[in-house]
Amino acid sequence: MIGPLSDLGRARDETGEVVAVEALEGGMVEITARLPRLATTARPGEFAQLRAWAGVDPLLRRPFSVAWTAGELCSFVLEAVGAGTRLLVALRPGDPLQALGPLGNGFQLDPAPGRAVIVSGGLGCAPFPLLVRELRRGGCAEVIVMSGAATASRLYPAERFRRGDDGVRVVEATDDGTRGRQGLVTELVAGVCDEATAVYACGPNPMLAALAQTLQRLSHPPRRAEVSLEAPMGCGFGTCLGCALPAAGSGWFLCCRRGPVMEVSQVDWPGLLALPPAHVA
Amino acid sequence: MTLPDLSVDLGRGLVLPNPVGLASGTAGYGFELRELIDLDRLGALFTKGTTLHPREGNPPPRVAEVRGGMLNAIGLNNPGVEHVASAYAPEFSRWSIPVVVNVAGGNVEDYLECLDRLERAEGLAGYELNISCPNIANGLDFGRDPSAAGRLVAAARARTGRHLMVKLSPNVTDIAAVARAVEEAGADSVSAVNTYVGMKIHRGIRAPVLPGRGTGGLSGPVIKPLALAAVAQVRQAVRIPVVGVGGIADAGDALEFLIAGADAVQVGTATFVNPAASLEILDGLTEIATRAGVRRLGELRGPDRPGVPPAGIEPASTG
Numbered sequence: 001m002i003g004p005l006s007d008l009g010r011a012r013d014e015t016g017e018v019v020a021v022e023a024l025e026g027g028m029v030e031i032t033a034r035l036p037r038l039a040t041t042a043r044p045g046e047f048a049q050l051r052a053w054a055g056v057d058p059l060l061r062r063p064f065s066v067a068w069t070a071g072e073l074c075s076f077v078l079e080a081v082g083a084g085t086r087l088l089v090a091l092r093p094g095d096p097l098q099a100l101g102p103l104g105n106g107f108q109l110d111p112a113p114g115r116a117v118i119v120s121g122g123l124g125c126a127p128f129p130l131l132v133r134e135l136r137r138g139g140c141a142e143v144i145v146m147s148g149a150a151t152a153s154r155l156y157p158a159e160r161f162r163r164g165d166d167g168v169r170v171v172e173a174t175d176d177g178t179r180g181r182q183g184l185v186t187e188l189v190a191g192v193c194d195e196a197t198a199v200y201a202c203g204p205n206p207m208l209a210a211l212a213q214t215l216q217r218l219s220h221p222p223r224r225a226e227v228s229l230e231a232p233m234g235c236g237f238g239t240c241l242g243c244a245l246p247a248a249g250s251g252w253f254l255c256c257r258r259g260p261v262m263e264v265s266q267v268d269w270p271g272l273l274a275l276p277p278a279h280v281a
Numbered sequence: 282m283t284l285p286d287l288s289v290d291l292g293r294g295l296v297l298p299n300p301v302g303l304a305s306g307t308a309g310y311g312f313e314l315r316e317l318i319d320l321d322r323l324g325a326l327f328t329k330g331t332t333l334h335p336r337e338g339n340p341p342p343r344v345a346e347v348r349g350g351m352l353n354a355i356g357l358n359n360p361g362v363e364h365v366a367s368a369y370a371p372e373f374s375r376w377s378i379p380v381v382v383n384v385a386g387g388n389v390e391d392y393l394e395c396l397d398r399l400e401r402a403e404g405l406a407g408y409e410l411n412i413s414c415p416n417i418a419n420g421l422d423f424g425r426d427p428s429a430a431g432r433l434v435a436a437a438r439a440r441t442g443r444h445l446m447v448k449l450s451p452n453v454t455d456i457a458a459v460a461r462a463v464e465e466a467g468a469d470s471v472s473a474v475n476t477y478v479g480m481k482i483h484r485g486i487r488a489p490v491l492p493g494r495g496t497g498g499l500s501g502p503v504i505k506p507l508a509l510a511a512v513a514q515v516r517q518a519v520r521i522p523v524v525g526v527g528g529i530a531d532a533g534d535a536l537e538f539l540i541a542g543a544d545a546v547q548v549g550t551a552t553f554v555n556p557a558a559s560l561e562i563l564d565g566l567t568e569i570a571t572r573a574g575v576r577r578l579g580e581l582r583g584p585d586r587p588g589v590p591p592a593g594i595e596p597a598s599t600g
Contacts, residue, residue, distance in 0.1 A: 008313055013556065232343075
């Protein structure tokens with residue numbers, strides 16, 4: 001069964017000033033901007049539609065998870081993969097950034113799980129610093145981040161998941177063994193799951209599909225397992241109907257209104273993996 | 282200074298409070314945008330194309346950005362006419378924005394059954410017949426063939442006393458001939474134009490980005506000059522009102538469509554970029570009309586003297 005439509009009532013279009021653009025290893029960039037309204041209303045897993053250019057090329061905004069909030073500040077983690085993201089990573093402090101949000105359904109934090117296992121693949125780290133903080137604020141005693149990437153330079157820095165909270169464990173894995181355990185991050189999940197666990201994941205579709213399969217085989221599946229998905233988006237608020245993804249059973253769901261966070265069981269994983277490569281943002 | 286009268290009488294009871302509407306397929310049935318903007322200030326809402334039966338739509342990817350525009354192949358994803366008539370229409374009757382239901386179908390009987398169901402619902406300001414959706418099989422046939430379009434409109438005309446607008450396809454050899462045919466068959470107005478058939482190629486996979494035939498409907502600023510030419514052609518061909526649509530992104534664009542012969546406009550893809558685009562265009566048009574000192578919208582169309590635009594109007598856009 002597909003979940004509820006997201007609440008659009010909190011979304012506002014606001015323009016703020018970029019205050020920091022930090023280049024991380026491996027091409028990832030963290031952009032922080034003064035967006036007071038978004039910073040105070042965004043919940044973990046929700047996203048904003050960003051635009052930092054005039055004119056019609058690129059035309060559409062680009063969707064990004066809210067990675068972090070602090071007072072009036074909001075951060076996003078991205079990398080340059082296309083025309084829009086190239087302009088975003090080239091922003092400098094003082095530049096204007098337009099953000100429509102918060103949009104979409106975020107992660108379920110209520111009731112707080114006894115243990116949270118966060119599975120992050122490469123740039124899939126984007127929604128997790130904020131999720132980690134809100135889980136801890138909500139009383140989750142044990143937060144474990146399983147951070148995976150193809151190679152060491154593609155790992156989001158462990159400290160950026162923790163942001164000063166030493167109670168958060170970060171376990172790393174790389175495909176080539178250049179840091180942490182060699183292998184897929186999803187292989188680490190089975191060992192830490194029980195009925196009191198909630199699993200939250202974001203990353204490439206093959207990683208998420210492998211995770212879904214792993215979870216299905218567990219004798220003690222987690223009480224909750226959610227994934228944050230992405231799709232090419234026209235509007236981000238449900239009117240263009242462009243961001244359809246395959247739903248378990250049959251049919252499609254709109255990533256921007258039913259997602260981007262979905263229960264693992266709501267997604268047609270073979271269908272998702274069979275999709276042709278989307279154009280880059 | 283009194284505000285100019287921006288209302289537009291499109292005939293048969295459809296009077297728009299102002300000339301700026303939301304184009305079909307870019308505003309759903311209004312419920313999402315209602316959460317984001319003051320929808321009731323706008324001239325009209327043209328709903329998502331509505332079919333006899335619910336449609337899940339096409340497989341993804343359904344949208345692809347191109348330079349200055351976007352392609353879509355949504356496939357008329359809609360909840361079906363029964364849901365629109367029974368669940369949505371009662372909501373529409375509580376709104377002050379006129380709601381025009383866009384009706385689509387694969388054959389004449391589908392359209393007529395749709396209209397019959399909608400006729401039993403209150404709260405609808407009229408219909409916009411989509412004879413030109415490029416994303417379903419047979420969707421283009423009515424739009425391409427003047428006599429087929431005429432037969433469809435004549436049959437629809439016999440079923441309703443409500444305003445009947447026909448949305449024209451630009452993917453035809455002679456748009457004027459189709460416009461004349463639907464006028465003769467009893468259409469109250471036409472909207473021009475629907476999206477242009479386009480394609481985006483993914484160089485990596487050596488194939489189109491969009492699935493199926495690989496084509497989609499091209500919209501956005503890139504089609505504005507094409508749409509303006511179509512509106513001017515249609516204006517010459519018919520006496521009924523023309524609603525201009527295609528790449529309108531600001532008030533200057535909207536003014537250009539009025540000058541080309543449109544009586545009102547629809548804002549489409551611009552809403553995806555900025556949900557408040559239509560309101561900003563309305564405010565901009567109001568300012569242009571006020572500064573030009575006109576009493577009615579139609580006066581914006583002609584210059585005071587040949588070759589000299591009225592005061593307050595930019596002589597040409599750069600776009």
